[in-house]
Amino acid sequence: MRSIPLLTLLxxxxxxxxxxxxxxxxxxxxxxxxxQQQSFHGTFVYERNGSFSTHNIWHSVQDGKVRERxxxxxGSAQEVVRIDGHTQCVSGTLIAGLGDAPSSAxxxxxxxxxxxxxxxxxxxxxxxxxxxxVIISLTPRDQHRYGFELHLDKETGLPLKSLLVNEKxxxxxxxxxxxxxxxxMPADRDLQPGDDCKAIALDSDKASAAKVAQAWxxxxxxxxxxxTSSTARKDPQxxxxxxxxxxxxxxxxxxxxxxxxxxxxxxxxxxxxxPTVAVSRxxxxxxxxxxxxxxxxxxxxxxxxxxxxxxxxxxASSKQ
Amino acid sequence: xxxEALQESxxxxxxxxxDELELRRVLNxxxxxxxxxxWARYQIARAVMHKDLLLPRLDIAAAVSAALADxxxxxxxxxxxxxxxxxxxxxxxxxxxxxxxxxxxxxxxxAGVELAQQxxxxxxxxxxxxxxxxxxxxxxxxxxxxxxxNGVLQGQPGWHDQRLPGYLRQHAQQAALKGTxxxxxxxxxxSLENR
Numbered sequence: 001m002r003s004i005p006l007l008t009l010l011x012x013x014x015x016x017x018x019x020x021x022x023x024x025x026x027x028x029x030x031x032x033x034x035x036q037q038q039s040f041h042g043t044f045v046y047e048r049n050g051s052f053s054t055h056n057i058w059h060s061v062q063d064g065k066v067r068e069r070x071x072x073x074x075g076s077a078q079e080v081v082r083i084d085g086h087t088q089c090v091s092g093t094l095i096a097g098l099g100d101a102p103s104s105a106x107x108x109x110x111x112x113x114x115x116x117x118x119x120x121x122x123x124x125x126x127x128x129x130x131x132x133x134v135i136i137s138l139t140p141r142d143q144h145r146y147g148f149e150l151h152l153d154k155e156t157g158l159p160l161k162s163l164l165v166n167e168k169x170x171x172x173x174x175x176x177x178x179x180x181x182x183x184x185m186p187a188d189r190d191l192q193p194g195d196d197c198k199a200i201a202l203d204s205d206k207a208s209a210a211k212v213a214q215a216w217x218x219x220x221x222x223x224x225x226x227x228t229s230s231t232a233r234k235d236p237q238x239x240x241x242x243x244x245x246x247x248x249x250x251x252x253x254x255x256x257x258x259x260x261x262x263x264x265x266x267x268x269x270x271x272x273x274x275p276t277v278a279v280s281r282x283x284x285x286x287x288x289x290x291x292x293x294x295x296x297x298x299x300x301x302x303x304x305x306x307x308x309x310x311x312x313x314x315x316a317s318s319k320q
Numbered sequence: 321x322x323x324e325a326l327q328e329s330x331x332x333x334x335x336x337x338x339d340e341l342e343l344r345r346v347l348n349x350x351x352x353x354x355x356x357x358x359w360a361r362y363q364i365a366r367a368v369m370h371k372d373l374l375l376p377r378l379d380i381a382a383a384v385s386a387a388l389a390d391x392x393x394x395x396x397x398x399x400x401x402x403x404x405x406x407x408x409x410x411x412x413x414x415x416x417x418x419x420x421x422x423x424x425x426x427x428x429x430x431a432g433v434e435l436a437q438q439x440x441x442x443x444x445x446x447x448x449x450x451x452x453x454x455x456x457x458x459x460x461x462x463x464x465x466x467x468x469x470n471g472v473l474q475g476q477p478g479w480h481d482q483r484l485p486g487y488l489r490q491h492a493q494q495a496a497l498k499g500t501x502x503x504x505x506x507x508x509x510x511s512l513e514n515r
């Protein structure tokens with residue numbers, strides 16, 4: 001009969017653990033919905049190694065239409081205006097004329113999918129920007145991605161604070177609201193783009209972008225990462241076509257850039273900039289030597305392995 | 321040296337409890353047949369106590385010495401064994417290469433982490449260099465040499481200097497354009513532009 005309390009204990013444990021995970025999952029679902037349903041405006045800071053900046057955000061949801069404007073408050077006035085996830089204009093040096101592939105509409109956060117690659121858990125409570133928050137941890141299940149700690153607003157589910165942490169528990173970047181107003185709608189004039197905000201030019205050649213995706217594949221990708229977009233653009237200075245592929249696992253992202261070297265003598269390299277790593281490796285293809293550069297918020301070893309795994313399939317591609 | 325002291329030392333060596341002095345004593349006495357026999361007896365006794373497999377009278381030291389003494393120059397072996405030995409060597413070197421590869425890969429990762437550590441260290445050191453307070457007149461862009469001044473990009477020659485900032489920017493902006501989660505990718509992109 002001694003086994004009965006033990007059994008109950010075991011059963012209780014069995015039920016408690018998934019409940020915890022489910023709770024975290026519910027919070028992430030709420031987070032996904034909050035940005036589609038909740039109007040707010042506020043100020044946040046972004047910090048990574050060597051950089052600290054403050055920004056304003058205005059976010060309005062009216063009749064199912066999501067309008068958002070972001071403005072950097074210190075240094076140059078970087079600005080972005082988005083409507084329903086589509087970027088309308090960007091300002092200052094942010095402008096680079098990039099290709100926004102047609103399929104690149106914002107993808108919602110999918111907790112079901114994230115669960116495969118991260119352990120989701122509610123790990124406590126906190127207070128951010130004068131509001132009570134619940135802390136959700138996303139711990140990677142393998143060494144190919146970083147962990148997140150999200151502090152979500154108890155009232156609305158909005159992310160008040162987000163920390164990116166490497167496998168040693170070192171902080172790589174911090175995003176944190178200092179002030180948030182969810183009761184008043186942002187004023188219309190605050191959502192109007194400033195004079196310096198310029199409409200973005202879609203200079204990616206869509207046909208060749210699709211060809212890029214076909215021509216290149218990776219022998220190895222970290223589990224869970226999928227191709228989400230591909231672009232082909234000519235560098236305005238060098239006139240060389242640079243192809244790129246972007247992958248994500250629902251949370252972390254990396255881009256692979258492929259550029260012909262045209263005989264340039266270049267060494268392989270690796271740099272780390274806050275949370276972002278860039279790894280370059282030369283690759284011999286039928287069209288000559290190419291430089292494969294992986295850029296993303298992933299561990300350096302993983303980026304390296306991806307760079308070494310890129311393969312060109314069709315000899316006819318990227319011959320421009 | 322008394323026989324008893326030596327036997328005690330022998331026993332200690334066998335139990336792996338001998339200090340350096342005792343070990344030396346035993347090694348010095350090991351040329352002596354009697355000592356070796358005592359050692360063998362102890363081994364047998366222990367094997368019996370532990371019910372271990374027992375190979376009595378296996379005086380390897382003597383056997384090896386004898387074998388070495390009348391060892392002839394090895395004749396050239398026939399091809400068969402060498403070939404299999406060769407295969408073994410290949411297999412072994414592959415194993416070594418794989419192990420080395422794994423190690424290298426891990427080292428890479430460690431190096432990457434160290435990079436992050438260095439970066440954080442730099443981040444911590446920087447304010448001290450700047451002084452206890454950042455004055456209103458302090459202009460951050462004045463000593464910055466480029467967008468990556470605070471990163472690890474400095475000192476990368478030529479090609480990468482031109483390409484990497486663009487790549488980093490395109491990655492950050494493309495992520496920001498996707499805009500799935502909050503304003504984080506936008507903030508990352510903006511942070512690259514702060515010269």
